[in-house]
Amino acid sequence: MAQGSFVSSPSTREADVVIVGAGLAGLMAARSLVKGGARVVVLEARDRVGGRTLGRDIGGRVLDLGGQWLGAGQPRLARLAADLGVSTYLTHHAGKKILLRDGKLSTYSGTIPSLPLPGLLSLELALRKLDRLSNKLPEGEALSAADADVLDGQTLEAWAGRLIPRQDVRELFDAAIRVVFGAEARDLSMLYFLAYLRAGGGLMKLVEIENGAQERRFVGSAQELSIRLAAELRDSVVLSAPCRRIEQDGRGVIVTSDNITVRARRVIVAVPPQLAGRIEYRPLLPVVRDQLTARMPMGSTVKCIAVYDRPFWREEGLSGEAVTSMGPLSVVFDNCTQDGAVHSLLGFVVGQKARLFSESPEKERRDVVLGSLSRMFGDKARKPSAYVEFDWSTEEWTRGCPVGIMGPGVMTSSGRALRAPVGRIHWAGTETAREWTGYMEGALESGERAAAEVAELLAEKA
């Protein structure tokens, strides 16, 4: 693939379709279109492909600093990995899990933490109610639900406050919400939340390993998928080319980046709505679309990886999974490579804690995270051989992870602008997915959908 050229007079290229963003959505769209015979240019702001996936060599193996799991029931992602020759393996989950709350540590097996019986019943009730509510939504069409308006008028927090009165259950529930969205329950519209559950198969599926969204991992890293897709596309992918401006008229589009200008018949913008909103458009976008980009902030997620010489937790009968309402972390996973070469625990700082995280000095951040791990996994956790953290909110070309979220009022007022093309501009990215919104699977679905939209229009005019 071509490295962006940094000459002072920008070069110009012609294509049938220009794609903004070389994450999974943009690359999948490019792949589909190229297969159909279209000439494609993909502009990527960063000096790498992969968007919200990113591999880094830590202790001799490439570990994931971004999205990393292949979930159960994600056929596109499984197929793509197989196509590209990227192997996967089951996420480790054998052993007891840890719950740390109210200063007390306990362990449990199965999927439901060790709560007093009334707490368990309350949690079960809330989960069932959520499943019922989300299953009532028409799939991929939450806006057409009869009670869409009522659901979009309230926060998830207000709902949870009514349905989950017990503090212990609420803490668990909030931890799950934070990890799934990188946000607080107050940041989410109830309608958006239910639509998200619907798209992924329910809250328990989103938070679990076995038969859940965290079921498998990629050998190497999830970024390997994008690296291989980009390799197939060769010099169609231009790096270090942040898109600044999209002009369209009756004949085509002109997309201007820092170092290259592309003329094409159509453009697919495959970046989160918030980032799409920072591009200059001529003519301006319709009001509802512009409002959408101003009302879909990114969640906040920091991944923290502590590498150890031995997987001591496994040796002590622990799975490596933990959930807590204390300290900077919300959940922890075993993160050892399948070949036994690098042993690590992966902790998530998410939601409001993540927003504040980067304000602490590096040493302090490391200390509180390792302190938190050692409260859950014992003293051995305090002395890793390596410690790496990655704060997606400080990445200019993502500005948060895992996903752009919607507060109350956004979906019913601006949701219809999420996928609706604006003239020659089409929209992709996991935020626009009907299935598995917010996940890699959703990114692929959105890329395929946008490519199909464009291919049909290109064929009409051919």
Next chain:
Amino acid sequence: MAQGSFVSSPSTREADVVIVGAGLAGLMAARSLVKGGARVVVLEARDRVGGRTLGRDIGGRVLDLGGQWLGAGQPRLARLAADLGVSTYLTHHAGKKILLRDGKLSTYSGTIPSLPLPGLLSLELALRKLDRLSNKLPEGEALSAADADVLDGQTLEAWAGRLIPRQDVRELFDAAIRVVFGAEARDLSMLYFLAYLRAGGGLMKLVEIENGAQERRFVGSAQELSIRLAAELRDSVVLSAPCRRIEQDGRGVIVTSDNITVRARRVIVAVPPQLAGRIEYRPLLPVVRDQLTARMPMGSTVKCIAVYDRPFWREEGLSGEAVTSMGPLSVVFDNCTQDGAVHSLLGFVVGQKARLFSESPEKERRDVVLGSLSRMFGDKARKPSAYVEFDWSTEEWTRGCPVGIMGPGVMTSSGRALRAPVGRIHWAGTETAREWTGYMEGALESGERAAAEVAELLAEKA
């Protein structure tokens, strides 16, 4: 003032302070700093000054297409008008007011519409409760309220749903909310809403003419204030210079616009947070500040002015004020000039209706607005001698009016970044005001506050 030069190689200027945005906040900041002896450059994206105020000649008099009222209890704005020699006059309000709801037209005197007695009691109860809640907030410091967290976890809609069960009262309440914020009750955090009421003196004050936020008008237009401020500042104001990039280091700032680059010791960004978020920063802004800019969308407001040969409503004993839950308009005001030269009614399309408004063709928009006016004011309203509308959401350098708003979770998570300087970057604009947030008075207060921050720091280093 200097027209931006459109030469291909951008010019460079030096100053003590560069100010981004020549609305009232930026110009007030500039005026304060210049008075203190500082060298100032003001960069304005548009080819005019005044931001969310704008006068246009309609039928021989300049009418306001943007902010237009001097409210009771707005000393800075009154003083500035006097200083600059811009006269003001009382907004007309003599006569009966109109309420149109559920297909029925009624008139009323005083401040409270003609509802059945239980409705009146319910409205009175809700208003008192709001006053009590908002007065409990520490002035200008809502975040330090004991129940800030609870209030910020819910929408105003959820609260209103509990406290205002009657449909007739709710419709009136919602119309008031739409006009004040250009948004729906579901779009607002209860904490943000109460803080806004606190800053302006209560909901009734915000919606009323006499002793309220709409008490007086400016001869000419409110934009005249900015035009005269800019004239004082002469070639310190550079038009057609949208700010694209702000770099800072230990020594100063470099602010890059399309046609001029300014080096200065400090910068005041005096545009709404959402627009500030579209500027490129080096280094990047702190996460909490970046999140704030992604979570403060602009309200949506369209002003519609219908000019008539005679003020026929006054002749029929009507004040020209109306409130309705039917049709595109939410409220109407008499808008005649004080000299009796141009007679007009002013209608507001606000909130969700405003977001959709620009999707209809021009003729259709005009027809529905005039149809709505004629349902309230009779057939004579259907045939104006002139009709003008102005949709602030379609303005690239404002993207909505009257104000940037906060949904649930924003104030408690990111609110502290609203005014906090980031190194050499200071923030102004009515969104950052402690008093009269969202109003011209707030813009002035914010400009004074930011100028004082900067002046103190400049003096330290002098």
